[in-house]
Amino acid sequence: MxxxxxxxxxxxxxxxxxAGIxxxxSIDTMSWGMPAFIVGMFLVIGDLVFLATKLIGGGGPATGVFGQMKSFLGTGNQELVGTGLPATALVTSxxxxxxxxxxxxxxxxxxRVQPASGAPYVVAHRQILPRLLMGAVLPGRTVQVWTDPADPQRLVIDWSALPAAA
Structure with missing residues (x-):
């Protein structure tokens, strides 16, 4: 909807x-006032609940208020690990x-993402960097990524595979 x-x-x-209120x-309009009030309450509350869930949840993983917050905080896209398309990415900066x-x-x-088949492309991405890998992830290193088949700009870096020299 x-x-x-x-x-x-x-x-x-x-x-x-x-109208119901x-x-x-008045005692003369009570016969239609109460049903109008009840139907109006159900419509307002029901539609506001649907609107709130649509706004909060969104239509996909990176939409809605919570999805955008997860992307901004670098905690989104974790469902792509193992389910997305594997690729390597060169950390340019x-x-x-x-x-x-x-x-x-x-x-x-x-x-700079290099998919298994196809031309490389550039992606700006935010993600949490584990403390243990801070010295290992530097510009010029390659990392394992999983990309969304529907949206190649949406990806996650797989920290279980260690970064390698290019």
């Missing part, structure tokens, strides 16, 4: 809710983002 339909439904529900106020998650640094990487 699209957001537009949900917003229109919430607007209609709000109108019915207000007006209708309940890296920089500290100033963000820490669970006392670990989130690093912004510029990667």
């Amino acid at each position: 699209s957001r537009t339909v949900l917003i229109i439904g919430a607007g209609i529900g709000l109108a019915m809710l207000l 007006y209708g309940i106020g 890296m920089r500290d983002t100033g963000t820490m998650v669970n006392d670990q640094l989130v690093v912004a990487f510029d990667l």
